[in-house]
Amino acid sequence: MTELLICGASFKEDERARLETAYPSAYVDGPDDMASLDEATRAGIKAIAYKGHKPFGGEAMDLFPSLGVVANYGVGYDAIDVAAASARGVKVTNTPNVLNDDVADIAIGMLIAQFRTMMRGEAHVRSGDWAKQGEIPLNRKVTGASVGIVGLGRIGREIADRCAAFKMDIHYTSRSEKETPGWTYHSDVVAMAAAVDVLIIALVGGAETVGHVSKAAIDALGPRGVIINISRGTTVDEGALLDALEQGRIAGAGLDVFLNEPNIDPRFTALDNVVLQPHQGSGSVETRRAMAELQLENIANFLSGKDLVTPVN
């Protein structure tokens, strides 16, 4: 009996092979292809290993009468309609924590690269312009910057801990004030933006945080302001961000996430004050393996009647 459905064209070969080795399984590229599975197969599916950003809602879940768990690959599960899952008695799991370090590392990497114009530096050396034209323009000191972490969850905390080693003045927003070593809490992102040079967005995705870093927050950040986003493209007003970057109303950005990835707004690639990464926050070999193992562990625990490791509902 096929109990597992693997869903997601973005699964790497080895990830898919690991799942297929563990359980007899069917495969589809995405939720839109689920209806094409024959009814007998669908009837047997108890677990879905999910990866990707395509919306997976209640209607698709209803194709699987025995479905008990949707195990998402990734910490962000905004593609999955959790309310619809809960209404059907379907559990959802994700892969938190194992990717915190990687995502925080990319946030700091983009911050340093943006402040210190490292992409320009690299091009300057590789093109031979260093020898022909001399030094690149002076840039901006990273250490001691004032930084506002938007969302001091698990990833935000890892980012803040790294920022502390760069002697930064640390501010944060979160649902409630947290116990921190002298960091400044703000209940409002606009007020925080006015107090800092750098906003690092570490929110969860989903409907609740759409446009959370608003035009007002971007305006409050001001001409020395830099926005780093490692969360989801949805968490910032992307149109307002592009306007501000184009008009020099903020200094720059470092972005690993975008609306409509990977078909991002071409206005981004016309900018030279932004560091652009292809949503690779968790993209180390080590971390992706840990995420795949945690996804499989959730599935295995479900199918053998044990407690889920990282349930979200």
Add this chain to the structure above:
Amino acid sequence: MTELLICGASFKEDERARLETAYPSAYVDGPDDMASLDEATRAGIKAIAYKGHKPFGGEAMDLFPSLGVVANYGVGYDAIDVAAASARGVKVTNTPNVLNDDVADIAIGMLIAQFRTMMRGEAHVRSGDWAKQGEIPLNRKVTGASVGIVGLGRIGREIADRCAAFKMDIHYTSRSEKETPGWTYHSDVVAMAAAVDVLIIALVGGAETVGHVSKAAIDALGPRGVIINISRGTTVDEGALLDALEQGRIAGAGLDVFLNEPNIDPRFTALDNVVLQPHQGSGSVETRRAMAELQLENIANFLSGKDLVTPVN
């Protein structure tokens, strides 16, 4: 009376203007042009504000019978023959400490960029390949790496403190064991290279450290090894480094310094496993201003008979 000679084509306009505003001064591009100054001017010069990497030796110093101080712009003063200066009763000053943070920041920036293939990531987004070809290959986790700091001086210490925030296993070499929070001391760089994944070179330049990171050290580092250099091109056996990078005997490098800068060996730009920066370690607006101010302070103190702030001999 012209008491100050400004020497160095690499002085920025505002840096030179600040010195010229402070004291009646003469200017030359480098030590080779000093003999072209008329004898009366040379006779009056008591202080030289120096910037650059051209050798400045005893013969050039002898052109200035009243010379009392050579104030170097930069922490590394390997271009200046300090022994020759001392033999003539000439003091040498540099600009330490004010640039430690910037240089450490660039070291960490290059480490993250190398491990996480950020230059490739940036090109992937900007070229549109992300939309056409999908994700970049998985790369390498930064957090938790084992790192060996070659030279735990003031800059090395700043680098190590930042590495600690990335939960790295920290090893170091230095002339003697230091008081550290659980870091591992090695008296020998080859032994340390065998124990770590990353070598970060934070040595002083000069004759004593030429080729300190030897072919043997590079070989000991092994195929997962990465070399980060923010010190001087001289401190590593550059030929051996290039061979190892080309042959995949080490994994990569992040280099801000090279032999014969800015005319670097073209073999570097043919490599895709290296991050290359144009010796911009201290190149933030804030830090360069602090360096210029410290240089001027040393000159001012000397000319007014006060103690030098940062003498090196």
